[in-house]
Amino acid sequence: DTAVSQTPKYLVTQMGNDKSIKCEQNLGHDTMYWYKQDSKKFLKIMFSYNNKELIINETVPNRFSPKSPDKAHLNLHINSLELGDSAVYFCASSQQGRNQETQYFGPGTRLLVL
């Protein structure tokens, strides 16, 4: 069974389009994350939800809107895509609580904006 899954795996689209990425985890974790990994491989957190509540919202353009319908799912909608949005987007999940906060990553969504 896949622990953290993402769809789609690849996404190629034109500038100005709107697209969504979906993430699901079956680990029973209460916290989910979106990370962006750029071409230089730097992995940076964008958002985090705990039990459907937004708890981390880094400096991200408001074209990016996360949504968590329940604690097992976290989606990311991106409006008006720009060239600079091209990156790999990783979803991750963890359980809050000291000494159990290891984050597990999904396979990533490779977004290419043309």
Place this chain on the structure above:
Amino acid sequence: QKEVEQNSGPLSVPEGAIASLNCTYSDRGSQSFFWYRQYSGKSPELIMFIYSNGDKEDGRFTAQLNKASQYVSLLIRDSQPSDSATYLCAVNRWRNTGFQKLVFGTGTRLLVSP
């Protein structure tokens, strides 16, 4: 100063040698420390975590933490070509909101030659 700093490498070692990967962090309030391995085109996978000063061993891997020096390292004994990957150091900070935030270094690329 970056929150988590790593030498980008590549670090080249012959098969069978010990690979030593280093990481420094800036926030003295950091509580827990993680090493992730990322193969090209894949997602980060956890190798080890460490919370207390000293050494922690798991098979061929040893994590070392020195909070006074704000330094964490990963030793890989008997390096194998399959260990060739980028190793990401991550530092967990408990924020005043009560939730964690994982900050990654830019990673060190390790090349193990047969």
